[in-house]
Amino acid sequence: MTTVAPPTGAAQVPFRLDIAGLNLSLGGRQVLSDVALNVTERRVGIVGRNGSGKSTLARLMAGLIAPDAGRVQINGIDVLKDRRGALRAVGILFQNPDHQIIFPTVEEELSFGLRQLGQSKRAARDGARTMLARFDRLDWAERAVATLSQGQRHLVCLMAVLAMEPSVIVLDEPFSGLDIPTTRALHHHLAGITPALIHITHDPAAIAGYDRVIWIDEGSVRADGPPGSVLGTFTTEMTRIAEEGASCLL
Numbered sequence: 001m002t003t004v005a006p007p008t009g010a011a012q013v014p015f016r017l018d019i020a021g022l023n024l025s026l027g028g029r030q031v032l033s034d035v036a037l038n039v040t041e042r043r044v045g046i047v048g049r050n051g052s053g054k055s056t057l058a059r060l061m062a063g064l065i066a067p068d069a070g071r072v073q074i075n076g077i078d079v080l081k082d083r084r085g086a087l088r089a090v091g092i093l094f095q096n097p098d099h100q101i102i103f104p105t106v107e108e109e110l111s112f113g114l115r116q117l118g119q120s121k122r123a124a125r126d127g128a129r130t131m132l133a134r135f136d137r138l139d140w141a142e143r144a145v146a147t148l149s150q151g152q153r154h155l156v157c158l159m160a161v162l163a164m165e166p167s168v169i170v171l172d173e174p175f176s177g178l179d180i181p182t183t184r185a186l187h188h189h190l191a192g193i194t195p196a197l198i199h200i201t202h203d204p205a206a207i208a209g210y211d212r213v214i215w216i217d218e219g220s221v222r223a224d225g226p227p228g229s230v231l232g233t234f235t236t237e238m239t240r241i242a243e244e245g246a247s248c249l250l
């Protein structure tokens with residue numbers, strides 16, 4: 001398995017997320033209600049039932065959608081108002097890499113974000129190749145993205161986000177649909193990276209070793225604290241709901 005060395009000096013990258021009074025309705029339904037969070041921990045998990053509002057929160061954290069009320073700041077940058085600042089502050093990885101990849105070749109895909117940050121064509125190409133080399137994938141530079149597997153495309157997305165050196169990366173269930181070895185390889189890559197991580201997942205084991213876990217329930221924060229206590233309560237509640245559902249079917 002490839003070991004990924006964090007870039008020198010990057011361990012000092014600051015991270016602070018401040019969410020205040022976040023409210024959002026979609027399709028006439030309140031999806032998030034009064035979400036307020038202050039986060040400085042570098043490994044944070046988010047759990048919650050299907051439809052509880054996790055992905056919506058992830059998009060708000062990345063400044064991809066606007067709330068009805070409230071604001072999201074990362075390192076003091078309002079991610080909605082300062083789009084250039086937000087590109088440096090936060091990266092996001094979606095469940096489906098095909099929702100993210102827009103260029104035909106791997107190098108073009110990795111260069112794009114760097115061009116958005118204002119780098120010259122040459123600097124962006126060099127940055128893309130440096131990132132590919134870090135992951136021992138320099139041979140992918142000219143490769144057509146369409147010829148890569150789903151797991152390999154996930155890795156392309158991860159490298160593209162990392163190349164931009166954001167303070168934090170939001171992971172929106174990036175491992176669903178991947179086999180165990182691919183999932184482990186991506187976990188391994190993530191364990192070695194410098195940016196803070198906010199990781200949305202349905203797998204409590206994936207975030208058991210994190211610094212903090214936030215449980216989103218029906219658009220609000222239901223529990224927030226160390227993984228030991230939050231994941232314990234969450235799992236007990238999910239099991240109770242599942243058993244209740246099963247007994248209804250009998």
Ligand SMILES: Nc1ncnc2c1ncn2[C@@H]1O[C@H](COP(=O)(O)OP(=O)(O)OP(=O)(O)O)[C@@H](O)[C@H]1O
Nearest residue numbers: 026027029031048049050051052053054055056057
């Ligand atoms: N564009 C939209 N228009 C209307 N309703 C939406 C829209 N996007 C999301 N919703 C609704 O908002 C709620 C929260 O959706 P969201 O995708 O944030 O949930 P989630 O917690 O990420 O769920 P899952 O675990 O299933 O991915 C759901 O009820 C969903 O149907």
